[in-house]
Amino acid sequence: MDKIVNKFCCLSMLDAIEQPDDSPLVYSADTRTYTISAPRALMKKDMVWLGYCVEFCPFCGAKLPKDLxxxxxxxxxxxxxxxxxxxxxxxxxxxxxxxxxxxxxxxxx
Ligand SMILES: [Zn+2]
Incomplete structure (x- = not known):
């Protein structure tokens, strides 16, 4: 549990990040960036979906670490x-x- 809490703010965030096809949240480890967009399952190669940087967890409200x-x-x-x-x-x-x-x-x- 401590490891999960140390990596992500809450279990809901962890679930959202680990199920990228169903979740509108995307975590980019290379820049530590959280973005919200359409779930990947809905994305098609010939369409562009806007992505929005997220600064607070939509589940628990925690301030997310600064993107790099x-x-x-x-x-x-x-x-x-x-x-x-x-x-x-x-x-x-x-x-x-x-x-x-x-x-x-x-x-x-
Ligand atoms: Zn959270």
Whole structure:
């Protein structure tokens, strides 16, 4: 239980994150970003759904940790010279740790 509570604010959030096909909540571990959109099961490849960043848990109201998208961009640029991580060529140069939560956990962010 402590481990679950330490990783996510509550069991409802954990359930929502672990069932991405049914849930409108998406957790991106690489940037520690929570977004809300349509459940993946409803998404189709030829449609674009808006996604909204979520700052508070919709279940328990807890303030969610700060997203690290800016920090990730900055470190990739200053330490690895990657200034456009969405570019197909540069994307291949992104170290593996930056595709998960490893990089920000290592840096205690
Ligand atoms: Zn919660």
């Amino acid at each position: 998208a800016d920090e990730r961009f900055e470190i990739l640029e200053t330490e690895y010279g990657i200034n456009d991580p969405y570019d197909s060529k540069q994307k291949k140069l992104i170290p593996k740790e930056f595709k998960t939560d490893e990089w920000w956990k290592k840096r205690a962010l």
